Amino acid sequence: MTEPSLREPTMTELSLREPAPRRTLVVKDCGDSAVVAKAVGLDSESAWRLVHDLADALDAVQLPGVHGLVPTYDALLVEFDCAGVDHETVRRVLWREAARLGAEHRRSTPRRFLVPVVYGGEHGPDLPEVAAQLGLSESEVVALHSGTDLTVRCLGAPAGAPMMDGPPFPVPVPRMASPRTRVAPGSVAVAGRQAVICPMPSPGGWPLLGRTPVRVLDLRDDPLTPYRPGDSFRFVPIEPERWDAYAGVPLADCVELPGAACADASRAADSDVAPWADSDAAPTCRPDTPSAASHG
Structure with missing residues (x-):
């Protein structure tokens, strides 16, 4: 050539x-x-x-x-x-x-992360407002956000945040008129037609729907992020009472693997029954592994 x-x-x-x-x-x-x-x-x-x-x-x-x-x-x-x-x-x-580059070029096999999320309340203070903006109930917003795999398109700020396709909301979600000076790590946010998980404390103007208790970022990790563009995230709602069961679990432990603990979450996420309605359907993400205890 x-x-x-x-x-x-x-x-x-x-x-x-x-x-x-x-x-x-x-x-x-x-x-x-x-x-x-x-x-x-x-x-x-x-x-x-x-x-x-x-x-x-x-x-x-x-x-x-x-x-x-x-x-x-x-x-x-x-x-x-x-x-x-x-x-x-x-x-x-x-x-x-x-x-x-040509048809023979193949990127690495994408992975699927099954991520537990507590929606609403103190963890998702903007859920009611987003629901009102979309003309939906809070449960409908949660069902749409957790009802499909969201593809990571690129890594953004801060610290390699996973910038994902947004859920199939009927209209784009506007950013907040007054941004927060601090957004907690693990916060799950949406804006426009995009979705993101905030990996570390930072200012932010995206509405917050919920928060995951898993550890998204550890500066000691190499590579810094366990995900890369092309991977996908599936959010699985859990009850607030189950927060401690997942607190500090590395996000890398939430990769779906055949026969692994997260496989049960995959079946729950793909079922016709909304997983957020049943706390037992949430991903285990192997919360009892030594890695979770040592990094908590």
């Missing part, structure tokens, strides 16, 4: 033809130490997949001087040390890897 030309000054386009869909990528310099690649002319799913596939490919190259790859919904920011590598070199490698 002939390598695409790199002689354009600040912007260039490359069309990658595959059986479906046609992929188009626009690349331009971004300041003195970054290049941004944006997918255009694609549906949202194809654009997301293109930039994340490209990020995986660049990560495998380990180009000296590149210290940051930030894929989002339809763009990839490549950050580098301009004293060690220049824009032209980064663009050359980017185009080379883009040209190599």
